[in-house]
Amino acid sequence: MISSQTPSRRKKGRYFRLVVGHFLLAWDVLCRLPALARWPTRQVLLKQLYFTGTESMGTIAVVGFVVGLIVITQINNLVGRNEVLTIQILIWTIVRELGPLLTAIVIIGRSSSAFASELSSMQVNGEIKSLRSMAISPISYLVVPRVLAMVLASIALTFYFQIIAINTGLIVTAMRMDISLSSQVFNFFEIISFPEIASSLLKSVVFGVLVSVVSCYHGLRKKSAMTAVPQAVSQAVIRSLMAVFVGDGIITVLVF
């Protein structure tokens, strides 16, 4: 029988199911948070915190340093020796925008692809089914600790990125413009406001949830062959990036 639906309608239906699938997974994760009381789930959480958080620190430090250097060079060229304006722009770019966004991109590059490929391989090798046969929910045992680990790592790494980038900016300004470092630090704490810190925290939490849910969703989707694993990985990475940029746009418009 030939389907009466047009290709565009079928595509819309598939897209709708995809979006609903992500929301259902996120809701399932929220409902299963008490699974963290179980020791094996906490063990997975610790492993994932190490992988997503601790092992990313080197990359984040390099990216933070380079971004701090680039941003402050442009600001110094633009505003010269205007200390207050320099710090203001540094906060706008690093704290409000680049900190959460670039941290999320590093996390996507490292962990989103790893989550999707690991879960996809487990799916193809029948390990997810094996967990079910032991009455262990794959969502509780695999997804809940990954989502929580990514959210916690995202918050910590964003903060770490901002410290490195801002310190780089302040030190470079002190050296190039001959402005005292202590006066810059004092002005920084005078200028930075609670909404800026709160929005940065909100973004890092939202990005952590988005990236982990999208990656786990694509990892756990039904697959019958190993050839589906790279497809799942690339979809997880591309859709995580899209989700982060859309989420960033929405939060920025709503908050500022």
Place this chain on the structure above:
Amino acid sequence: MPELFQFNQVVIGKSGILSFNVAAGETRILKLDSQDIKFEVMNMAMGDLCPAGGDILLHGQSLDASRCGSISLIPAHGGLISNLKTWENITLPLWYHNKREKSATEESLMYWLRALDIDSEEWEAFMSSPVARLRPDEHKIAGLLRGLVLAPQLLVVDAALFDDVDAARVQIWIGVLEKFVREASDRAVLVVTSAVTSLPWKIIE
């Protein structure tokens, strides 16, 4: 002997009907027509698949969430989780469901390792090894150990577990499964196959 596990007029495949009983203290082989039906029946026995018709009963009651721990499956290749070590794989269901103290688990594991005639010097390397480094026969041993340590009332074994294993080891495994059944009054083993088998137990056809 009291009936432990029953398939009553269960619809399998496209139109087949399957009925059989396994009593406590028994080890039986269930021979089915094809691999697909074998997996379907194993999934039904584990409660992962609902039959289109008929009843599956454990102690005369329908399978539901309360079956957790009462029925265990030993898949052909062990069914191990690749990112865990062998020790973590074997103890995962026990610790996840908070069923037993660590010391009791270790004791039970030592007991079955001895029964499986595994050299004590090999234990440590075997237990601490990541699954990816295990040989295919070690995958099978780990899966068998997990089933035994869980101590379920019904142990469902995929008969392909015995494929490509040397004859001496097969004899040891047969002895261990019989020992497992003898050790408690409410235990049984159901070996499911879709091929001709030389395993020594009575066949349900």
